[in-house]
Amino acid sequence: xxxxxxLIVSHAxxxxxxxxxxxxxxxxxxxxLPAVLHGCYLYGLPAVGVVxxxxxxxxxxxxxxxxLTKRPSTIGDGNAAVIGxxxxxLFPATTPWWAVITGTFVAIVVGKxxxxxxxxxxxxxxxxxxxxxxxxxxxxFDIDYALLNYDFNFPAAYxxxxxxxxxxxxxxxxxxxxxxxxxxxxSIGSAFGLALALGGLYLIIRGFIRWEISFSFLAALIxxxxxxxxYAPGKYAGPLFHLLTGNxxxxxxxLATEDSSSPVNFIPMLIYGAGTGLMVMLIRNIGGHAxxxxxxxxxxxxxxxxxxxxxxxxxxxxxxxx
Amino acid sequence: xxxxxxxxxxATGVIICKPENRxxxxxxxxxxxxxxxxxxxxxxxxxxxLSEPHLEYDAIExxxxxxxxxxxxxxxxxxGTAYDxxxxxxxxxxxxxxxxxxxxxxxxxxxxxxxxxTGAISSVxxxxxxxxxxxxxxxxxxxxxxxxDAFEKVSGDLSIDNVRNYLSSLPxxxxxxxxxxxxxKIDTIVIAGVDSDLQVITSQYIVSSKMEHIIxxxxxxxxxPGINNIVLAARRDSLQGYxxxxxxxxxxxxRYPSAFRQLVIKESLGKILPAGKKPEDIGVCVINAEAVASxxxxxxxxxxxxxxxxxxxxxxxxxxxxxxxxxxxxxxxxKAFNITLNHGDRLILxxxxxxxxxxxxxxxxxxxxxxxxxxxxxxxxxxxDYPCINCGDCIRVCPVNIPVNMLVRYLEAxxxxxxxxxxxxxxxxxxxxxxxxxVSRMPISQYIRLAKYELxxxxxxxxxxA
Numbered sequence: 102x103x104x105x106x107x108l109i110v111s112h113a114x115x116x117x118x119x120x121x122x123x124x125x126x127x128x129x130x131x132x133x134l135p136a137v138l139h140g141c142y143l144y145g146l147p148a149v150g151v152v153x154x155x156x157x158x159x160x161x162x163x164x165x166x167x168x169l170t171k172r173p174s175t176i177g178d179g180n181a182a183v184i185g186x187x188x189x190x191l192f193p194a195t196t197p198w199w200a201v202i203t204g205t206f207v208a209i210v211v212g213k214x215x216x217x218x219x220x221x222x223x224x225x226x227x228x229x230x231x232x233x234x235x236x237x238x239x240x241x242f243d244i245d246y247a248l249l250n251y252d253f254n255f256p257a258a259y260x261x262x263x264x265x266x267x268x269x270x271x272x273x274x275x276x277x278x279x280x281x282x283x284x285x286x287x288s289i290g291s292a293f294g295l296a297l298a299l300g301g302l303y304l305i306i307r308g309f310i311r312w313e314i315s316f317s318f319l320a321a322l323i324x325x326x327x328x329x330x331x332y333a334p335g336k337y338a339g340p341l342f343h344l345l346t347g348n349x350x351x352x353x354x355x356l357a358t359e360d361s362s363s364p365v366n367f368i369p370m371l372i373y374g375a376g377t378g379l380m381v382m383l384i385r386n387i388g389g390h391a392x393x394x395x396x397x398x399x400x401x402x403x404x405x406x407x408x409x410x411x412x413x414x415x416x417x418x419x420x421x422x423x
Numbered sequence: 424x425x426x427x428x429x430x431x432x433x434a435t436g437v438i439i440c441k442p443e444n445r446x447x448x449x450x451x452x453x454x455x456x457x458x459x460x461x462x463x464x465x466x467x468x469x470x471x472x473l474s475e476p477h478l479e480y481d482a483i484e485x486x487x488x489x490x491x492x493x494x495x496x497x498x499x500x501x502x503g504t505a506y507d508x509x510x511x512x513x514x515x516x517x518x519x520x521x522x523x524x525x526x527x528x529x530x531x532x533x534x535x536x537x538x539x540x541t542g543a544i545s546s547v548x549x550x551x552x553x554x555x556x557x558x559x560x561x562x563x564x565x566x567x568x569x570x571x572d573a574f575e576k577v578s579g580d581l582s583i584d585n586v587r588n589y590l591s592s593l594p595x596x597x598x599x600x601x602x603x604x605x606x607x608k609i610d611t612i613v614i615a616g617v618d619s620d621l622q623v624i625t626s627q628y629i630v631s632s633k634m635e636h637i638i639x640x641x642x643x644x645x646x647x648p649g650i651n652n653i654v655l656a657a658r659r660d661s662l663q664g665y666x667x668x669x670x671x672x673x674x675x676x677x678r679y680p681s682a683f684r685q686l687v688i689k690e691s692l693g694k695i696l697p698a699g700k701k702p703e704d705i706g707v708c709v710i711n712a713e714a715v716a717s718x719x720x721x722x723x724x725x726x727x728x729x730x731x732x733x734x735x736x737x738x739x740x741x742x743x744x745x746x747x748x749x750x751x752x753x754x755x756x757x758k759a760f761n762i763t764l765n766h767g768d769r770l771i772l773x774x775x776x777x778x779x780x781x782x783x784x785x786x787x788x789x790x791x792x793x794x795x796x797x798x799x800x801x802x803x804x805x806x807x808d809y810p811c812i813n814c815g816d817c818i819r820v821c822p823v824n825i826p827v828n829m830l831v832r833y834l835e836a837x838x839x840x841x842x843x844x845x846x847x848x849x850x851x852x853x854x855x856x857x858x859x860x861x862v863s864r865m866p867i868s869q870y871i872r873l874a875k876y877e878l879x880x881x882x883x884x885x886x887x888x889a
């Protein structure tokens with residue numbers, strides 16, 4: 102019969118709460134936007150150029166991989182744009198164009214797509230891109246060198262480098278209010294602590310990131326830096342300084358919380374966050390790098406599959422190995 | 424089937440529901456709009472989403488009216504056994520059956536059904552159900568009701584034998600088999616006074632309006648040898664004003680999925696059902712309140728009950744309580760409420776979270792049809808083939824702590840045995856919440872059902888070849 106009425110059959114459930122990936126991506130970008138705009142305001146057109154190039158090339162790399170692997174286009178989910186934005190936030194404003202393109206290439210292709218795309222990446226893709234560049238072209242990420250030609254109305258030294266080389270007394274000149282309000286040098290998206298914290302809180306309230314990771318990250322960072330300071334007050338700076346400088350807040354709210362590379366169970370999230378906070382302080386205080394956020398998160402990404410095995414017992418589970 | 428456009432006469436003089444609807448319309452249209460805006464089963468992810476979503480069971484509204492559907496012209500009865508082409512059914516086309524008459528399909532099977540209508544058998548045919556299950560469908564041209572008096576003769580005697588011999592297809596689906604099977608040592612009966620799915624209010628209606636029948640039913644259940652504990656699990660608000668009912672009363676939470684059997688057993692008995700086991704395996708039998716009420720009613724009125732109470736959930740999310748003769752085609756019920764099914768719509772038995780679909784409006788009301796849901800094709804949210812992004816929403820929402828993010832990766836790769844062994848496939852109670860919250864819109868719950876089915880097939884094949 103040509104006009105036979107046919108019903109759709111499919112299994113339950115027959116409803117959905119309407120959430121989708123692009124809303125999630127859009128909200129993450131929205132939350133990061135104030136910090137990015139502040140970076141653009143502070144560093145002018147070079148920063149705008151880096152952000153625009155980074156986001157657009159990230160999307161282009163993703164689309165090219167889609168074409169190459171003959172899979173449906175996935176740029177619509179916004180994840181590539183988020184990765185591009187996160188990468189941009191970690192670049193200093195004067196990063197050359199070829200470094201930006203290389204960075205997003207590594208982030209999208211090596212960091213995400215070769216693992217099968219969204220949800221398959223074991224590491225935060227943006228951090229993979231940045232880490233490779235940091236190891237290959239160290240000078241690009243020397244903030245003091247990169248921002249040499251800028252004139253600021255606040256101390257233009259990169260706080261973490263100052264701390265590393267000249268001890269805790271040298272950073273007393275940085276007022277905490279200045280650090281919070283973004284009057285400090287750093288990468289494009291990491292300076293404006295207040296905007297990052299508010300953006301992060303927004304994402305937590307909306308349920309787009311997992312608060313356990315951010316909170317345990319910050320708690321561990323504060324406790325560890327406090328212990329260091331108590332041990333040698335002249336050598337190590339206090340917790341609030343570490344909280345507001347470098348990539349701490351960007352890492353706690355936007356980088357460590359990347360879905361695919363972080364745990365989802367409660368206790369593992371706390372361990373993962375706390376481990377990252379601890380590693381950041383260890384790298385900053387006794388390691389070789391001025392800021393340890395990038396490598397600390399990548400290191401804890403590595404432990405994610407293992408620690409995420411700590412999980413509550415499913416109801417009615419029968420232990421067959423007992 | 425009645426001719427479209429021609430008004431159906433009400434042969435039996437039962438109240439038709441239409442006039443009632445008209446009276447209610449003014450008040451209802453407001454409610455309808457409210458439901459479309461904040462349609463409960465289409466509840467959206469809230470703006471502030473600090474904890475997992477809370478889906479609440481609907482409480483029955485006071486004064487909720489029961490709409491009685493007239494006896495259909497054609498009724499369909501279902502046998503759980505598959506139709507055997509070579510088998511010789513004990514009845515044939517043209518045979519007359521009476522209401523309340525026992526029908527046995529094949530001589531060697533113990534299964535019987537009780538005809539709920541009087542009339543002549545017009546066809547016996549196979550019906551293919553979900554997951555390859557097959558049934559035998561018996562169509563009857565309905566005539567004036569005549570009651571078979573076999574049960575009436577013995578109904579003065581309250582005995583389990585009578586229950587076993589006459590009442591296995593009561594409205595509410597009394598699990599006669601599980602307490603008459605000597606292998607099962609059932610010592611506890613839980614009467615479920617709340618439906619497990621969202622929006623369905625059938626059991627709540629029974630508890631709030633047919634308590635005398637339930638009390639009588641409990642008396643009969645106590646006759647089962649070995650039973651030492653009967654628990655009525657219901658919402659606290661539906662149980663006011665009743666004294667001693669002969670069973671312990673336990674409160675059921677109002678948050679989905681607390682009325683699922685596994686969780687009811689956990690809440691009311693403090694027992695945890697081992698993964699993959701049936702309640703009967705731990706000596707518990709869960710019975711719908713409607714089955715207990717029907718059991719009581721059978722002995723109170725000396726007649727096998729034939730009418731099923733159904734929650735009808737319309738396209739706009741409004742619901743109606745319906746009483747229909749078992750065997751009534753679903754299409755007849757929809758017609759009584761002027762609900763039209765169009766190409767591409769869905770017709771669902773059960774509620775929005777755990778119902779099961781049917782492909783034909785001729786599917787009848789059966790003893791376990793607690794709800795009928797109609798979904799418009801515009802409301803159907805397609806699932807996607809996107810991968811899991813590991814957001815963890817399913818982990819937070821899962822009532823039984825399954826590592827859904829890992830499980831679904833195994834299920835996508837069809838690694839079913841590993842999924843069962845390491846990632847708690849069999850703990851799943853199939854509440855559907857993981858699919859409901861999935862940001863990638865993966866058919867997680869559907870994958871789980873498929874996996875259980877495939878594993879059962881593998882096990883069956885292995886047993887056959889062993």
